[in-house]
Amino acid sequence: MLEIKNLHVSVGERKILNGLSLTVKDGEVAAIMGPNGTGKSTLSYVIAGREGYDVTDGEVLLDGENLLQLDPHERAAKGVFLAFQYPVEIPGVATMTFLKAALNAQRRSRGEPELQTPEFMKRVKEASTKLGVSQDMLRRPLNSGFSGGEKKRMEVLQMALLEPQLGILDETDSGLDIDALRVVSEGVNALRASDRSFLVITHYQRLLDYIRPDTVHVMAQGRIMRSGGPQLARELEERGYKDYIGEAA
């Protein structure tokens, strides 16, 4: 279970998160919607442990353990996975080398034996077939020359291999055409499980037609302004975010 309590975050002089609290239960898919510049990506980065964010107050607990005290790789080994809005291209690093290094680093960190190559290859093959990730993509350097859709599919492939406890999807729908959106969403839906939760960050209702959330939270001005069920997303699509911007002002 993810519990965020009264989270305050600044970058330099600027306050971005302003007392954000949120609970996501095991097996729950929680959508976070909100206007641009409201701190949604900051929230995902702070959970994953990116440098440059100053947490001035609050806690982020995963199964009761405060993630904020851990390095990013330790959070990953605990089960945090961030699907990036803009996955980086790393020329020179072979995709397969990277996948194996990541998987085995997490296993080592958890005291599990490393996966040997045949078992690793088998898992990659299964996951890549489901997600339409071609052998050619796997042979290329990580994300190098990939289209927006290919990059997002690679993110979901990594999530399938790493089997996280908490998957954070940061605007996974941005830059996707309707076909790619369907493939990526199906990949995510296949990973839904009673012991795995998701935080789905998006501007639009559209993604939520494919990945149906259990709860929807409206974020504005650096905190959660309102929480509800799936119908809240449709309401937002009709009315926009003006109520929440107004409320905070």
Place this chain on the structure above:
Amino acid sequence: MSVMTETTTQATLSDFFETMRSAGAGELRSASWEAFELKGLPNRRVESWHYTDLKQALRSVAPLSRGTPAAAPERLFDAARLSVVNGAFRADLSDLAALPPGVDVCSLREALTDGDAEIIAALAPACEDAVVALNAALMQDGVVLRLAPGVEIARPIEIATIVAGEAQSCFTRSLVIAGAGAKATIIETAVGQGAGAQENQALVFALHAGAEIDHVGCVKAAAEDAVRVHSLLATLDAKAALNSFVLIEGGGLLRRQNFARLQGAHARLAFNGASLLRGRAHADTTLVVVHAKPHGQSREKFRAIVDESATGVFQGKVIVEPHAQKTDGAMQSKALLLSDAAAMNNKPELEIFADDVTCGHGATCGRLDRDHLFYLQARGLPRRDAEALLIEGFANEAMSEVADDRLRDALTARVHRWLAERGAQP
């Protein structure tokens, strides 16, 4: 004081010349010595040596090496090895029996004593550099490899130059003559183990029409006070191809200078490399590529990884002569600085005298990308491992140009070793 040391250095080198002038190729030696004397050891005022002050580094000259035996170093590659130890070719440490038909080997000393005209003619292609001239004047020994026309050699042939033991000055020159259409892979390993080693090595490639040579160099780290100048001189006849990659592990002062002349049409040249520098290492890679005939292609791709207080230098000059139309050239040098004290000097240059050519160059210098680091960390890699993967990836951008999988794997193992040593530091 400086006048005194200068005189001492010059006098010592002059003594060396007196020792070597009767060891064959007398005319070549005398002409080369005269050329050297006119210029002297290069200092920073010589433009092509602006970043590396050899004169300063050689204020005192170690005694001339005497071929003292030393153990052959570990094998890094599966290859037929020819060893030059402390300035002397060592048949007993060479796999002469493993050489296939069509490959003729002798020691340079032997060839010069015999006055072999073909070898002496091929031994010293025109070169303005004073240190190359000094090498030709003082060359002690080396390997001469002749590949018969049309021969295709599958197993690589390695020329290993080892300087070990007492402080010494070593002048070696090796020659590879590839007959028309010959194909082979030549590995060059340089192992400088002894403190105070001063090496002046030259490796000459004469590629006749249609010959194709892959060259893989591995320059292992030397002592902090080592001074090494390695010169590669290549001439390419029509449709000849030289594909070279050199991995440099720092240590002391190292200058690798490559000179190539594409003197036949449709010749193809690649000078690629990666350097791994730490401590107070200074490694200078300087290239001069001359396109003298049309339809030539040249590619240069270098990656320098510079840690601690090390300094990297890349100077690349591509000259396209007036008749070398349709030349296709691309040069790229990138450096990755891993510490605040690390330094890199990048200087790519083009001199184009023909009007129908495609030539470009680029040079960059930067640090590890924070976004890349975070991405890898967020996938579970500890910081040091994430850095290592990115550094290796950076080296791979150039190392991927090595066509042979096994050689590339052997080089990758060297990079891993270097990275493991980095990880082990506090």
